[in-house]
Amino acid sequence: MRPLLRHARYVMAENPVTGLAFGLFALFLLAAILGPALAPYNPLQSNVAMALKPPSAAHWFGTDQLGRDIFSRVLVATRLDLTIAFASVVLAFLLGALSGVAAGYFGGWTDRVVGRLADTIMAFPLFVLAMGIVAALGNEVINIVIATAIINFPLYARVARAEANVRRESGFVEAARLSGNGETRVLLGHVLPNIMPIMMVQMSLTMGYAILNAAGLSFIGLGVRPPDAEWGIMVAEGANFIQSGEWWIALFPGLALMLAVFCFNLLGDGLRDIIDPRMRT
Amino acid sequence: MTAVPTLAIEDLSVEFRTRSGTVKVLEHVGFSVERGETVALVGESGSGKSVTAFAVMGILDAAGRVTSGRAMFGGADLLALDERDLAEQRGRELSMIFQNPRTALNPIRRVGRQIADVLVRHGGATRGDAPRAAIEMLKKVRIPDPERRAEAYPFELSGGMCQRIMIAIALACRPALLIADEPTTGLDVTTQAVIMDLIGELAGESGMATIFITHDLALAAEYCDRIVVMHAGHIVEAAPGRELFARPRHPYAAKLLAATPGETASLESLASIPGGLPDLRRADLPPCRYSERCERRTDACAQPLPRRTVGDRHIVACWNPL
Amino acid sequence: MLNLLLSRLATAIPSIVGVVVVTFMLTRLLPGDPAAYFAGLAASPQAVAEIRTKLGLDKSLPEQFVAYVGDLLSGNLGNSLSTGQPVVTEIATRLPASAELTLAALLLAVFIAIPLGVLAAVKQGTWIDHVCRVVTTAGVSLPVFFTGLLFAYVFYYLLQWAPAPTGRLDVFLSPPQHITGFYLIDSALTGNSETFWGALRQLALPAISMAIFSLAPLARMTRGSMLAVLGSDFIRTARASGLAPRTVVFTYAFRNAVLPVITVLGMVFSFLLGANVLVETVFAWPGVGLYAVNALITSDYAPVQGFVLTMAVLYVALNLAIDLLYGLVDPRIRLDS
Ligand SMILES: Nc1ncnc2c1ncn2[C@@H]1O[C@H](COP(=O)(O)OP(=O)(O)O)[C@@H](O)[C@H]1O
Ligand code: SF4
Ligand SMILES: [Mg+2]
Secondary structure: OHHHHHHHHHHHHHOHHHHHHHHHHHHHHHHHHHHHHHOOOOOOOOOHHHOOOOOOOOOOOOEOOOOOEHHHHHHHHHHHHHHHHHHHHHHHHHHHHHHHHHHHHHOHHHHHHHHHHHHHHHOOOHHHHHHHHHHHHOOOHHHHHHHHHHHHHHHHHHHHHHHHHHHHOOHHHHHHHHOOOOHHHHHHHHHHHHHHHHHHHHHHHHHHHHHHHHHHHHHOOOOOOOOOOOHHHHHHHHHHHHOOOOOHHHHHHHHHHHHHHHHHHHHHHHHHHHHOHHHOO | OOOOOOEEEEEEEEEEEEOOEEEEEEEEEEEEEOOOOEEEEEOOOOOOHHHHHHHHHOOOOOOEEEEEEEEEEOOEEHHHOOHHHHHHHEOOOEEEEOOOHHHHOOOOOOHHHHHHHHHHHOOOOOOOOHHHHHHHHHHHOOOOOHHHHOOOOHHHOOHHHHHHHHHHHHHOOOOOEEEEEOOOOOOOHHHHHHHHHHHHHHHHHHOOEEEEEEOOHHHHHHHOOEEEEEEOOEEEEEEEHHHHHHOOOOHHHHHHHHOOOOOOOOHHHHHHOOOOOOOOOOOOOOOOOOHHHOOOOOHHHHOOOOOEEEEOOEEEOOOOOO | OHHHHHHHHHHHHHHHHHHHHHHHHHHHHOOOOHHHHHHOOOOOHHHHHHHHHHHOOOOOHHHHHHHHHHHHHOOOOOEOOOOOOEHHHHHHHHHHHHHHHHHHHHHHHHHHHHHHHHHHHHOOOOHHHHHHHHHHHHHHHOOHHHHHHHHHHHHHHHOOOOOOOOOOOOOOOOOOOOOOOOHHHHHHHOOOHHHHHHHHHHHHHHHHHHHHHHHHHHHHHHHHHHHHHHOOHHHHHHHHOOOOHHHHHHHHHHHHHHHHHHHHHHHHHHHHHHHHHHHHHHHOOOOHHHHHHHHHHOOOHHHHHHHHHHHHHHHHHHHHHHHHHHHHHOHHHHOOO
């Protein structure tokens, strides 16, 4: 742990951008937790008299076509956006890591089934597959989570498979096996924990992609439904006003989205440098 | 022996900047090679032989820096030339061949083209007649069926064949100096001998000077006029081959020779010398980098190393030579 | 050569089978009664029952699958509810618009990303390397629909450099004679410069938005593989032979480094085909993506499923083409097979 911390400090000093990303991350986390409490207005409260007002002291980010305060909506949307992304990443991790580890550890037909499944998913352009899944499962937020998890599944499965495969013959696994642990015990108790750091890197790297994917789906009207505040759908609503010059409706949720994805991508890169300097490109 | 040497290296020091600090890989390295002479540079792996060659050729990694020294060649200091002038000399006046010939060739370019590239670059041939000149070179390094082989990619050829191609590239413009960095490591024994004979013969024909880098003392003794022994970035002894074998003066060189039973031994069997190379990143490196392994160490050894002439062209860097 | 083709074709077959199975599953996954969905919201019970028999939903799953495959083989993807037209023809007429946009974006991305990656590698650690890192990270972080909107606002509303984000061609211009379906190519072939420039102006913003999004994998791969190649033994040989720096970087290093870049083209296409849907929506681009989105809005499922299947088959075909290209360019693969 000690050398890891020292290395973390080194990486931060070498690359201040990573430090910045950690700061941003804390900010987003705060917004997700405290968002509704901090919002100056009710994000769902429309006020037709105040419709389409540009940013001002009272409404920092302006108001939308129904007179709702955009700042409040952007702030409150943080929770929903991050929850969707986080849930889908966790789900992808659970599905991918477990089946990948099993595939790498047992080999044989387990490996072939998991491999074929991953290959089949990868045979689709991923966003298009997600569209198809949400369209088929129904227009619900939970289905965005499922679709995003499914398209991320192959990444996790592949990384986990490769790592488990390497570790299958390693000393500590041998030792665990010799001391009388069953295969499942060895797998869950010894192999899986050992690949956690790499999985963490993978999770933060896919988090940004998951946010983008979920926002993209809601941008084309899948999943989240109005009047719920969510960045993708807010940009979609703002899109109708771009040609008449009301830029703020789309801009602020779009910026929040961009910043969140940027933050997670930098974080993923940074974590990778800290946990596994070899993977650096 | 008043002739100007083909290459004279003096006081060469090289550092590498790494994540864990600066490594003084070479310190005050100096030796020379004369026209038609073959000098062996021997030492265990990691002693700085390749770095010496790369520094002279000006192809050190970006992390490496020459901190002192000169390398006089054809009246100019190679270390002071700018990249453009040096690139003019490389491949034409001084050439180098490497270990692992199969990875040392461009994997997706036909070998004939690779020879032709060098010829064209240095005015040895025009674009038009370069392919034929390349085939001539292939003949010269005795590659059978050169017309067909010129069209081959490196992965289609054996290691020995690839090393002949390397030699063809290096000698295409008849350089005055060839540096061969472990050219036979990884080749089977028969091929080794063939390659060494080929280099020797081609060098003899043109009076070319050769620096032969190896960790194989027996090979050095067989093919070289003089032997320069390196240890941890220092030159510890330099002597004509026969004299070194007859009477090594540096404790390290003596151990090396003792660990060389007969003709076939090499530094691979160095287990008999206690310890390994010191960690060159250390701040408190002693002046004699062999002192921690040395049985003859005295208090005097803490002073800067001497450079003693102990015979005709026989030099040793030690306070208590044998 | 033929071996190469056959072996690559053999690897594409399981992918196609997988794609067909998954799209079949997607048509049966519909919550509730798929027949009701396909019949539309306003359909009468008889209409639903009719659809059910027509879709074969009253048969067993294996029978349904066989029927599904049979339909696919005869080019039948069902009909669109809102237009009543066969989905196949509607997709086929819209495909050139999407293809033109996607290929333009790809070309743009390649022409920016590869030089950027090469420069970043050659000048590793300098400002240009940092610029490359920031640009690529920012590029994948930008939601492509948001970039598109920003561009439309800045270049259409504010600066008025670009035309209105409403499709492939200004309403006052007539489309060129249909040859390839690509407006740029067709107008160039027929010498219709007015239409050519008009089409180019419409194409610029959506193509740039997509290109920025798909830049990152290309630039990163180029940089990484260029760095690896520059540090390899044969580059040292090339330098030791005194070859000109230009020859070393371009003829020796670049040609080797570009090979792995070809392999990420698959990932780039996955990005592009997804981004295509969003960008078409923003710019009202009359391609297959917009078609699918409009169908989604009206709960018209046959076009959505037809779209997913078409994109997947196209994607498998593209990956196959990429594989073959790689085999052709790399002599180690070309001569081995
Ligand atoms: N790029 C580099 N960065 C840091 N150290 C290096 C680098 N190249 C070589 N060295 C160090 O220089 C020393 C000598 O290496 P080298 O000349 O390759 O040895 P030899 O050729 O004698 O086996 C080694 O200790 C090695 O660790
Ligand atoms: S100088 Fe001293 S320590 Fe070094 S080799 Fe000679 S005797 Fe040994
Ligand atoms: Mg070496």
